[in-house]
Amino acid sequence: KKFEDVFARIRDELIENFVAENMPKDAIEWYRRSLDFNVPGGKLNRGMSVVDSVAILRGRPLSDDEYFKAALLGWCIELLQAFFLVSDDMMDQSITRRGQPCWYRLEGIGNIAINDSFMLEGAIYHLLKKHFRQESYYVDLLDLFQEITYKTEMGQLVDLITAPEDSVDLNKFSLDKHRFIVRYKTAYYSFYLPVALAMYMCHVPQSYVQAGKTIRPYSLANDILIPLGEYFQVQDDYLDYSGTPEQIGKIGTDIVDNKCSWCVNVALAHATPAQRAVLDENYGRKDSAKEAKVKALFAEIGIPKLYEAYEEDAYKRIIGLIETIPEQGDGSSVEGTVVKREVFKSFLDKIYKRTK
Amino acid sequence: KKFEDVFARIRDELIENFVAENMPKDAIEWYRRSLDFNVPGGKLNRGMSVVDSVAILRGRPLSDDEYFKAALLGWCIELLQAFFLVSDDMMDQSITRRGQPCWYRLEGIGNIAINDSFMLEGAIYHLLKKHFRQESYYVDLLDLFQEITYKTEMGQLVDLITAPEDSVDLNKFSLDKHRFIVRYKTAYYSFYLPVALAMYMCHVPQSYVQAGKTIRPYSLANDILIPLGEYFQVQDDYLDYSGTPEQIGKIGTDIVDNKCSWCVNVALAHATPAQRAVLDENYGRKDSAKEAKVKALFAEIGIPKLYEAYEEDAYKRIIGLIETIPEQGDGSSVEGTVVKREVFKSFLDKIYKRTK
Ligand SMILES: [Mg+2]
Ligand SMILES: [Mg+2]
Ligand SMILES: [Mg+2]
Ligand SMILES: [Mg+2]
Ligand SMILES: [Mg+2]
Ligand SMILES: [Mg+2]
Numbered sequence: 001k002k003f004e005d006v007f008a009r010i011r012d013e014l015i016e017n018f019v020a021e022n023m024p025k026d027a028i029e030w031y032r033r034s035l036d037f038n039v040p041g042g043k044l045n046r047g048m049s050v051v052d053s054v055a056i057l058r059g060r061p062l063s064d065d066e067y068f069k070a071a072l073l074g075w076c077i078e079l080l081q082a083f084f085l086v087s088d089d090m091m092d093q094s095i096t097r098r099g100q101p102c103w104y105r106l107e108g109i110g111n112i113a114i115n116d117s118f119m120l121e122g123a124i125y126h127l128l129k130k131h132f133r134q135e136s137y138y139v140d141l142l143d144l145f146q147e148i149t150y151k152t153e154m155g156q157l158v159d160l161i162t163a164p165e166d167s168v169d170l171n172k173f174s175l176d177k178h179r180f181i182v183r184y185k186t187a188y189y190s191f192y193l194p195v196a197l198a199m200y201m202c203h204v205p206q207s208y209v210q211a212g213k214t215i216r217p218y219s220l221a222n223d224i225l226i227p228l229g230e231y232f233q234v235q236d237d238y239l240d241y242s243g244t245p246e247q248i249g250k251i252g253t254d255i256v257d258n259k260c261s262w263c264v265n266v267a268l269a270h271a272t273p274a275q276r277a278v279l280d281e282n283y284g285r286k287d288s289a290k291e292a293k294v295k296a297l298f299a300e301i302g303i304p305k306l307y308e309a310y311e312e313d314a315y316k317r318i319i320g321l322i323e324t325i326p327e328q329g330d331g332s333s334v335e336g337t338v339v340k341r342e343v344f345k346s347f348l349d350k351i352y353k354r355t356k
Numbered sequence: 357k358k359f360e361d362v363f364a365r366i367r368d369e370l371i372e373n374f375v376a377e378n379m380p381k382d383a384i385e386w387y388r389r390s391l392d393f394n395v396p397g398g399k400l401n402r403g404m405s406v407v408d409s410v411a412i413l414r415g416r417p418l419s420d421d422e423y424f425k426a427a428l429l430g431w432c433i434e435l436l437q438a439f440f441l442v443s444d445d446m447m448d449q450s451i452t453r454r455g456q457p458c459w460y461r462l463e464g465i466g467n468i469a470i471n472d473s474f475m476l477e478g479a480i481y482h483l484l485k486k487h488f489r490q491e492s493y494y495v496d497l498l499d500l501f502q503e504i505t506y507k508t509e510m511g512q513l514v515d516l517i518t519a520p521e522d523s524v525d526l527n528k529f530s531l532d533k534h535r536f537i538v539r540y541k542t543a544y545y546s547f548y549l550p551v552a553l554a555m556y557m558c559h560v561p562q563s564y565v566q567a568g569k570t571i572r573p574y575s576l577a578n579d580i581l582i583p584l585g586e587y588f589q590v591q592d593d594y595l596d597y598s599g600t601p602e603q604i605g606k607i608g609t610d611i612v613d614n615k616c617s618w619c620v621n622v623a624l625a626h627a628t629p630a631q632r633a634v635l636d637e638n639y640g641r642k643d644s645a646k647e648a649k650v651k652a653l654f655a656e657i658g659i660p661k662l663y664e665a666y667e668e669d670a671y672k673r674i675i676g677l678i679e680t681i682p683e684q685g686d687g688s689s690v691e692g693t694v695v696k697r698e699v700f701k702s703f704l705d706k707i708y709k710r711t712k
Contacts, residue, residue, distance in 0.1 A: 018510070021540075024533055027514045087474070091467045111447045112516045114470055115509055118443070122506035129499060139495045143485060146498075150478035153471055154374070158383045160468045177380055184377075 003048050004040060006071040007078075011035050013130065014123050034103065034116045035123070038082040039075070041098050046081060046190050047074030049347070053198035056342050072131055073141075073197045076124045080145070080189060083121040084152060086113055091160060121149070137200040144196055148188045155184025163260040168284035170268060170276075178265045179230060187229025195221050195343060202337040210338055211326035217339040224321045224344050231314040232351050237262040238307045239355070241298060247355050255291045258284025262310075263303050264294075270301050315352055322348070359404050360396060362427040363434075367391050369486065370479050390459065390472045391479070394438040395431070397454050402437060402546050403430030405703070409554035412698045428487055429553045432480045432501070436545060439477040440508060442469055447516060477505070493556040500552055504544045511540025519616040524640035526624060526632075534621045535586060543585025551577050551699060558693040566694055567682035573695040580677045580700050587670040588707050593618040594663045595711070597654060603711050611647045614640025618666075619659050620650075626657050671708055678704070 014035065018028045054070040055062055062070065088094075089102040090113060096102060104113035124145060132138045159181045162172045196218060207216045240252035241263045254261045264283060271279060278297050282290035322344045370391065374384045410426040411418055418426065444450075445458040446469055452458060460469035480501060488494045515537045518528045552574060563572045596608035597619045610617045620639060627635060634653050638646035678700045 021507075021510065022536065023510060024514055024518075024536060026517060026528075027510070030513065030517060087470050091470055093467070111449070112513070114443050114447055114473075115512050115516060117470075118509045119506070119513065122502070122509055125499075125502035126506060129502070133499075139498070142495070142498045142502075143481075143489075146478070146481035146485070150475070150482060151377075153474045153478055154377065154379060154383070156471050157386065157468070157475065158380055160471060161382060161386060162380070172382075180378065180380060 002067070003044065003051065003071055003074065006068060007040050007075055009068075010072060010075050010127060011039075014126065017126060030116075031119060034120065037100075037106075038086055038103055038116075038120060039078055041100075042078065042081065044074075044078065046194055047071070047078040049194040050074035050077065050198050050201075052346060053195050053343050054201055056340060056346065057198060057202040057204070057337050059340075069131060070198065070201060072127060073201060074194070076127060076145070077189065077193055077197070079120050079124050079127075080149065080152075080193075083117050084156070084189075086117040086120065088156070090114065090117075091156075092165065137203065140200050141197065144193065144200070148193050151184050151188045155181050155186070155188075159185055159260065163258050165258055165284075168258050168280075170264070170280055170283060173260050173265055173268055175262075175265045175269060178260055178262055181260055182230050182233035182262075183226055186233050187226045191225040191229035191232070191347065192222055195225055195347075198343075199337075199339065204337045204339060208338060213326060215326070215338070220321075220325065221339065221344075224318060225347070227314065227321070228318050228344070228347055228351070231311070231318065234262040234307075234310060234314070235351065235354065238303075241295065242304060242307075243355065255283060255294045256286050256288075262307075263298055266303060266306055267298055267301050270306075271297075275301065311353070315348070318344075318348055358423070359400065359407060359427055359430065362424060363396050363431055365424075366428060366431050366483060367395075370482065373482060386472075387475060390476070393456075393462075394442055394459055394472075394476060395434055397456075398434065398437065400430075400434065402550055403427070403434040405550040406430035406433065406554050406557075408702060409551050409699050410557055412696060412702065413554060413558040413560070413693050415696075425487060426554065426557060428483060429497075429557060430550070432483060433545065433549055433553070435476050435480050435483075436501070436505065436508075436549075439473045440512070440545075442473040442476065444512070446470065446473075447512075448521065493559065496556050497553065500549065500556070504549050507540050507544045508542075511537050511542070511544075515541055515616065519614050521614055521640075524614050524636075526620070526636055526639060529616050529621055529624055531618075531621045531625060534616055534618055537616055538586050538589035538618075539582055542589050543582045547581040547585035547588070547703065548578055551581055551703075554699070555693075555695065560693050560695060564694065569682060571682070571694070576677075576681065577695065577700075580674060581703070583670065583677070584674050584700070584703055584707070587667070587674065590618040590663075590666060590670070591707065591710065594659075597651065598660060598663075599711065611639060611650045612642050612644075618663075619654055622659060622662055623654055623657050626662075627653075631657065667709070671704070674700075674704055 011032065015028060015032050018031060050073045051062070051067065051070045054066065058066070085097060086103050089097055090104045090111075094102050095105065103116065104110060109116070125142070128138070128141055128145070132141055158177065162177055162181065199217060199221065204217050206218065207214060209215070237254065237259075239248050240254045240259075240261065243252065245251050254263070264279070267279060268276070275297055278293060282293045285291075322341050325339060325341045325344075327341070367388065371384060371388055374387060406429045407418075407423065407426045410422065414422070441453060442459050445453055446460045446467075450458050451461065459472065460466060465472070481498070484494070484497055484501070488497055514533065518533055518537065555573060555577065560573050562574065563570060565571070593610065593615075595604050596610040596617065599608065601607050610619070620635070623635060624632070631653055634649060638649045638653075641647075678697050681695060681697045681700075683697070
C-alpha cells in the first residue's frame, strides 16, 4: 500500500545516485538486490509510526508531499533496522530472518554482508541530505540518527558480551543489565526515534510554555517512550516464554539461546540456592529437556504473576507520564506545534495486553 | 608526540561518556581496549595532514585550542580508517595488521568485531558534536564525513566483488574499474577528506573571487586530490610488484591475492592473446612459481617503463591543476581564508618518486 510504494521510489533514487557516480553495473545490481532483500519485508511498525505521529501532531490529513517526507523518515528507520539486522544475524550466526535465509547466507555473499550492512546505513544520510538539507531542522535529524545509532550499538555490545550463545554464565545477568540492553538496543531506535523524527518534521521546538508549564517536549518524549520501549521488550521476552506458537507466530527460543531475557533475570532475582542451581545447569542449553526444566522453574517461581504485576505497574507509570502533557486547547500562547497525549497513547494502546 | 597525546584525551572523553550512560563496566573496558588496539598504531598520515593543512591555511603557528581541534578532526579520520580496517580484515579474512593480529582474531572477539567496527565509526559523530556543535560549519562536517564514508563503502563493494581472493576472473578487471576502486575506496577519505576538513575549520567559503577568477575551493580541492590519491594508489600497487622488502617494509602479495592492481590492469590492456593466457593461468594463485611467471610477464610487457611514464604524466597533470590556484597576495578583496597551493604541494612532494 501507500507506505510500501514510497520504498520503491526511495530505492530508485538510491540506484540513480550510483548510476550518476559511474558505479560498475554489477555493483549497482548488488546494491539493488540488498535493498530489496533487506529493507522491506518486516512489520514496518517503526517506519509507519513516523507517518502516524506526524498526522497526529498536524491534526489533519497530510498532503502528498508531507506524506512522502514523513514516510521517507520512516524508511530511514527501516534502513537503520536493516543495517542492525543484517549485521546482528552474522554476529549471532542466525539461519533465517523474516521467513527467508539471512542475507549473509545467500550464495556468494558471506562476509561481504558486513559492507552491505554499512551501505544500508549510508543510504539514510544520502536520503536525508537529498530531501531535508534545506530544512531548519536538518542538523537535528543528523544528530538524532547518529546518537541513536551509537546508543543501539552500545546496547548490542552489552548484549553480545553478556549473553553469548555458546557460553552460559548467569553471573553476568541482572535486571540492571537487562534494562540497559533493552533500552539501548531496542527502545531508542524503535520508540523514541520515530516520534522525535515526527516532532522535528513538525517543527516542535525544544521547549515552550503551555497551560503555565514549561514543556521540554523531546525530553518528555524520551521519558515516556524509553520506559514504553522497555515494557514492550519485557512483554516480548515474556511472550517468548509463555506464548504458544499459534499466538506469537514462532517458537520461543530465548531459553535455549541463553538470552538475557526479563524472565530469567526475574527468576534469578527470586531463586533460592537450589532453584539457582537448576538454572545454572539448564539455562542456555540446546536441549529441550533442559528447556522444559527451566520453564517449570519459571512457573514455580511465579513468572506469570510477576509479569502481570509488572505490566499493570508499567501501564500505570506510563499513563501517568502521558497525563503530565497538558490537554489540547490550553495552548493558545504556543508558537509552532506542540506534543499531544495521543502520540504516546496510540503507541501504548497497541502494546498494552497484546498477546502476539 | 603532540598529535598522539591528543588521542589519549579523546579516548578518555569517549570512555567518560559511556560511564555517564551507565554502561556496564565490562563493556566500557571492551570499548577502551578496542579504541587502544585499533585506532593508534598506523602511520597517522591522514590524521596529521589535517593539522598540517590547517597550519598552512592559517599561515601561522596554531594556538593550543586550534591544534586540539585540528588534531581531533584528524583523529576522526583515523577512527574512520579503523572502522574500515577492522571490517576489511574480517571480509578479507586477514591474519595480521600493523604487525599484530587482526582485532577479530583475538581470543573471545570474533564476529563481535563487526559491532566494534560500528562503534569506532560512532565515536566520530559523538566527538564532532561535543567539540563542533556550535560552529557554523558543523553541518558541513557531518555531511562531509557521511558522504565520504558512503563513497568508501561503494569502493569497497566494487573491490570485493571484482577481486575476491578465492575466485580469479580477469574479465572483471579493467583500468576503469581500477580507477573507480582506488578513487572511492582510498582517495576520498585519505586525500580529499583531510584537506576539506581543514578548509571547513578555517572557514574557507564555498566560492570566492580572487585575482579576477571565481574559485570554488572545495571542488578544486576535489579535482586535485582525487587524481593525487589515485596516483598514490597506483604507486602503491607498483611498489607492491617492484619494491624489495627492504624498500617497502613488507613482501608484496597483490599478485597471489588476486588484487585488482594497476599493474595487472595495464598488463591486461597490453597483453597479446598468448600473454593473456599466461595471466589467466597464473594470476591470483597461492603459488610462488605462478607468481614468478606473472612478474616475468609484467617485465616483458614493460610495466616499469609504463609506470615511469604514468608517474611523469600524473605529476605534470597535478602540478598543472595546482597552478590554477592564484598565487598568494592576489587576494586583497577576499573575505575569509582562501586555499593555497602549498596545501596541495605538500601532499604531492611527499608522494612524488617515493620508493617506500
Ligand atoms: Mg539476533
Ligand atoms: Mg543478537
Ligand atoms: Mg524476543
Ligand atoms: Mg584487506
Ligand atoms: Mg579488502
Ligand atoms: Mg598495496
